[in-house]
Amino acid sequence: MPYQIAILGASGYTGAELVRLIATHPHMEVAALSADRKAGMEMADVFPFLRHLNLPKLVKIEEIDFSKIDLCFCALPHGTSQEVVDALPRTLKIVDLSAGFRLRDAAAYEKWYGAPHVHPDLQAEAVYGLTEFYRAEISEARLVAGTGCNAATGQFALRPLIAAGVIDLDEIIIDLKAGVSGAGRSAKENLLHAELSGGTHTYSMGGKHRHLGEFDQEFSKIAGRSVHVQFSPHLLPMNRGILATVYVRGNPAQIHETLRAAYVKEPFLRVLPFGSLPSTRDIAGSNFCHIGVIGDRLPGRAVVVAVLDNLNKGSSGQALQNANLMLGIEETTGLMLAPIFP
């Protein structure tokens, strides 16, 4: 019998993406779906693209019998998630997709999210869910905290370089271009088609974007000293995809080789030949991350470009990859779907 899966917050984009992925997963079955305002509705009415699937109705969380659930994905807002995860059975395996448990340090959490963490014990328990770098911990974990989608992109470009000491830690700039689905499905004027299509702008500039908390935590941990990158997010008129243009100082060939060697056995992380740079179109809808490196005309400077799909590798694909590990399933199961182009 396949593992029984619950998805809390199934009326948002990451919830729907989880359902889409699990639909072709041979060892998982969607057993429960929750939504708050849309409880009582059929998933086919909330997301008609899932109409062909035989799915349970959306219910309130309290209506779910968790004794029958093997693993629960939480795709709720980060504040809600802390409360909900606390109330779930302490034996239940959980992959949380919110920002609720990403930061290990209580002060850091309060700084970036503007309020103290409600359940520091859970914050301490949670394992940071960047699969390729926390495999062992994730396999043993009960509660895994999915990373920010931008945070994942930047880390795939930079972690091996920081670890290997091949770049200047004080001269890192991440100029990031993000698709609009990362902002979620909530009805806001600034997310309307008429407002967004055909143009671009920055957001959360000047060191204010919350994913900086993850960069600070992870890069400083690897480096053994404080590392503070500069991070500039831009919103683009596309639904899926993140492209991070990462400016670093160091030997370009060495930087490329470091990434290549680090990821040579990774099924989802693909380093392109030196000088080739990736496009978001080539990973849309998939769990793949493509990474390229090029040297600048200015000696000692390189640019690393990483792309991934924010809803998939940056969120729900990563979550499923972690769930596979937690359940003892082969890590790539259900995740080898090709990207979709055009």
Place this chain on the structure above:
Amino acid sequence: MPYQIAILGASGYTGAELVRLIATHPHMEVAALSADRKAGMEMADVFPFLRHLNLPKLVKIEEIDFSKIDLCFCALPHGTSQEVVDALPRTLKIVDLSAGFRLRDAAAYEKWYGAPHVHPDLQAEAVYGLTEFYRAEISEARLVAGTGCNAATGQFALRPLIAAGVIDLDEIIIDLKAGVSGAGRSAKENLLHAELSGGTHTYSMGGKHRHLGEFDQEFSKIAGRSVHVQFSPHLLPMNRGILATVYVRGNPAQIHETLRAAYVKEPFLRVLPFGSLPSTRDIAGSNFCHIGVIGDRLPGRAVVVAVLDNLNKGSSGQALQNANLMLGIEETTGLMLAPIFP
């Protein structure tokens, strides 16, 4: 001194389009701008693309001194508009862009809008604002009711044909493709970029779209008998533009010649050579309407295709054209801006 203009409901797309057009109008000046929830804000904060203009701050309607206003555009929801127009000085010239005063018949209004009209006297006073067909009345009018944007498109394709008796009145189908700005600036889930881009769907199908009230009223009046068209609107992933594909029965060459002759002196209505059909891209941002006619392989059937910009010729451009007439200004003033492409 230029005419002093007030725009009520200036925080929506049609209000902003009016400001954009009046910005280069030699005989008008924006003297007052109202918004409800955004009262107190600078227009540059609500619509940064108008930043270069020296505009009055947004205020509540009751803060405007209408004794200094020569003409007032109302770009409010149709229910609100009835109340507001009633409260304005009865000597003030008004162009209303809502659906509040488009239908002459009280029963028809109630049927299509689901509630009785609040001010039947104003409903009776209002002149239907399809400029090319109501010029004389508009020139004399105090209160002009802007047409629906879809209603305008369909009428430009069909009025001369119905008047000339060259088509079968019982066999008219309008299959309409509309850009998303027609749905306005309100924050709704179904108008998000992530929901709309890259796909299409129908809406208000089956004879339910309110612009049918205008089609029924106008076509029946011209024909001297009941005319009920079939009307199928589709929402397209584009911000501006309407394309109406109109299926009619009659002699294609005669249909083309009827339209050509009817519009040969019209500055904004352009009939293409027989067999050429228009694109929405060629009228975006302008007050022009392009119309084409082609015969089908089935004898006695023709297709008329009309395109216009819903925010301009379909709404704010039409309103300005009417305001020019009402103020005794040359009708095309401020409206000869070329479309923008690409």
Place this chain on the structure above:
Amino acid sequence: MPYQIAILGASGYTGAELVRLIATHPHMEVAALSADRKAGMEMADVFPFLRHLNLPKLVKIEEIDFSKIDLCFCALPHGTSQEVVDALPRTLKIVDLSAGFRLRDAAAYEKWYGAPHVHPDLQAEAVYGLTEFYRAEISEARLVAGTGCNAATGQFALRPLIAAGVIDLDEIIIDLKAGVSGAGRSAKENLLHAELSGGTHTYSMGGKHRHLGEFDQEFSKIAGRSVHVQFSPHLLPMNRGILATVYVRGNPAQIHETLRAAYVKEPFLRVLPFGSLPSTRDIAGSNFCHIGVIGDRLPGRAVVVAVLDNLNKGSSGQALQNANLMLGIEETTGLMLAPIFP
């Protein structure tokens, strides 16, 4: 050992879509890929989104050893395809995706394609590939002719209605909205992003679109008399998807019930509840076709709306479905991937 598959014309969109689908097909393996001008290149350089797959290099057709191939997909232009298919071993199973073999009648082919068919014997041999209606013949066939993507959409909406005699055969209009990938990957000014995005226009109007040849052939065959529909294609600023708005005369409830009953056991054809109409967004990237029916306010008139993905169900998905049948594999294998949204 999986079936060995060749794809001729793998540098176009339908070729790439075949590779994408076969990538997760448990019983097929891509053994050979051909391209003309791009022969010698790696598939990953022609379509970087397929980079993660272990694929053969693109070669010229004559370099392929067809004795090792179980089934060959031809995704070539229709003129080329006739020559190529003729030159292939007469024992090789072939699914042709071009227009080369869709029309059974030699005169019809010459009329719509402007030149006589080069290999009338193959034209006679080919089975029309609309899977749901030619299952038995396809299962036995050596050569299957994929349908036009627009032709498939219109037929899914209409075939059961014509067969059941529930609509007026002389009053059928198909107003079709198509995404741009249907026009292929060739570099043409009118397909540029700057030309297409943000607008819409008609094409091949007036009874000139070649897919009318398929409509005429199939509908007349079902009806046992000549049936000539009116067909108006529009190009939309979206990459994938077709929405056909089909105007018919008859009893709307009966029309809905006829379609529902006809497709109730079909895995890929989904009829929505009466009055619900589909969106192209809900089938993008998948082999599903959603169909809805609504009655108009005018008695005796109904609108059927059908949507499918032109590259998938309209072309490569259909081809794979047929290939499954030809090889004796369960028909849905490799095709149950969920659509992708947003």
Place this chain on the structure above:
Amino acid sequence: MPYQIAILGASGYTGAELVRLIATHPHMEVAALSADRKAGMEMADVFPFLRHLNLPKLVKIEEIDFSKIDLCFCALPHGTSQEVVDALPRTLKIVDLSAGFRLRDAAAYEKWYGAPHVHPDLQAEAVYGLTEFYRAEISEARLVAGTGCNAATGQFALRPLIAAGVIDLDEIIIDLKAGVSGAGRSAKENLLHAELSGGTHTYSMGGKHRHLGEFDQEFSKIAGRSVHVQFSPHLLPMNRGILATVYVRGNPAQIHETLRAAYVKEPFLRVLPFGSLPSTRDIAGSNFCHIGVIGDRLPGRAVVVAVLDNLNKGSSGQALQNANLMLGIEETTGLMLAPIFP
């Protein structure tokens, strides 16, 4: 009588944008339009959006009687432009929009464009057309060389800062996001809608983009020493607009104040309040450039963001602004059109 204007290369996007702008210019008239392959065609057939204008037919350059022309815009490829400008009467005022005359130094030209300049005398004569910084020279010039659209954007963000010495000259990075119309109207596979929409990628990375030649020339001239910036262009799925994210080192408030003071009297350059950053949507279709400055969390680092419309302020609007100066017309004439939104 208005000035008689010729536009060479009128079948491209910048040519059409010139026609669009001159259409409402009170002192200019389009007297001649040339195109090479499209000679003999009506402009309304090449660009139907200009259908309402009474324009001369497209002709070959040699068919134009330049004795009747007051000023000529050349919107030709840079190689062609050198030959053509040389052949024009040496008394004719010319604004060249190509890269043919932007670089003053012969060696620099050869380095960036891969071939020696054909007419070094014209190269020496040409004045660099960045209006706000070369007004006096442009007013006196016979031949003005329009700037690169990316080069203009970067210079508006940086010139006053370099001149004032408020930023570190060795630490400048320009991460630029460009719309697709900048790539022109030529039919290339990589510019198709199906290839570009819904995604993003880099191009000409690693110090290879030709506009670096302009940055090097101008920034080094201002600084009185070699200045070499890092420049990373990205292509975005939007038709118009450039957003340059410029990373600099210095005091953010001083940087903002330097730009504000430098541009306070400029009609087209608008510096936003400190901390506000602009969107490309707010300048589309106009000659305006919006610039914002924000400080990073890292002390001594600032980001300057500049946006303009590549076809307008970045090309044809700039050209018209220069032409106004050369003809002694008020500089803003014909250029105060508001942007178009949405």
